[in-house]
Amino acid sequence: MTTSSIPATSTADAPVIGVLALQGDVREHLAALTAAGATPRQVRRPEELAEVAALVIPGGESTTMSKLAIIFGLLEPLRERVRAGMPVYGTCAGMIMLADKILDGRDDQETIGGIDMIVRRNAFGRQNESFEAEVEIQGIEDGPVEGVFIRAPWVESVGGGAEVLATFDGHTVAVRQGNVLATSFHPELTGDHRVHRLFVEMVRGA
Numbered sequence: 001m002t003t004s005s006i007p008a009t010s011t012a013d014a015p016v017i018g019v020l021a022l023q024g025d026v027r028e029h030l031a032a033l034t035a036a037g038a039t040p041r042q043v044r045r046p047e048e049l050a051e052v053a054a055l056v057i058p059g060g061e062s063t064t065m066s067k068l069a070i071i072f073g074l075l076e077p078l079r080e081r082v083r084a085g086m087p088v089y090g091t092c093a094g095m096i097m098l099a100d101k102i103l104d105g106r107d108d109q110e111t112i113g114g115i116d117m118i119v120r121r122n123a124f125g126r127q128n129e130s131f132e133a134e135v136e137i138q139g140i141e142d143g144p145v146e147g148v149f150i151r152a153p154w155v156e157s158v159g160g161g162a163e164v165l166a167t168f169d170g171h172t173v174a175v176r177q178g179n180v181l182a183t184s185f186h187p188e189l190t191g192d193h194r195v196h197r198l199f200v201e202m203v204r205g206a
């Protein structure tokens, strides 16, 4: 897709989607969202969160992200927006932030929650720090995506409301519950924007 084919100003066509910019691979998500037809914005403060229609939570380090979300006064506003139905997509550390419950977290680690699932931090990381693998994702056409796993979590179990969209090696690596989407891996690092496009479609439909 060329940039000239992307509507730049119409929020109906190019919804304003924030990227939580406390820590992590923010720039890559901003670029992927633009390529997927959205208008991205960095979100660091509650006022900025109030201005976006949806949010991406990047990969990075969930313990640091949790700490910074508290320091920046964002944790409660984030929880409220997610409860109110804002579409959110989390990759890797972002998936951890969207889990109602985590395993192998730090004692003081908080999550935003939103998906009724238990996520184990660094689950793949212990076996293999970083690897790539093809992942078939439900709802994504034209073949598997290249999953980039970096000290990645997996989903240990999901509750009734959550839908498993992808597994790898017997472990759940993509989940959706209503407007909340999460992947263990990093589509923002691949140049394949199908997952971001799926999210932009979720936002348009929300």
Ligand SMILES: NC(=O)CC[C@H](N)C(=O)O
Binding pocket: 058, 059, 060, 061, 062, 063, 091, 092, 093, 094, 096, 121, 122, 125, 150, 151, 152, 153
């Ligand atoms: N690539 C990543 O986002 C790694 C996540 C990291 N292991 C964490 O626990 O937050």
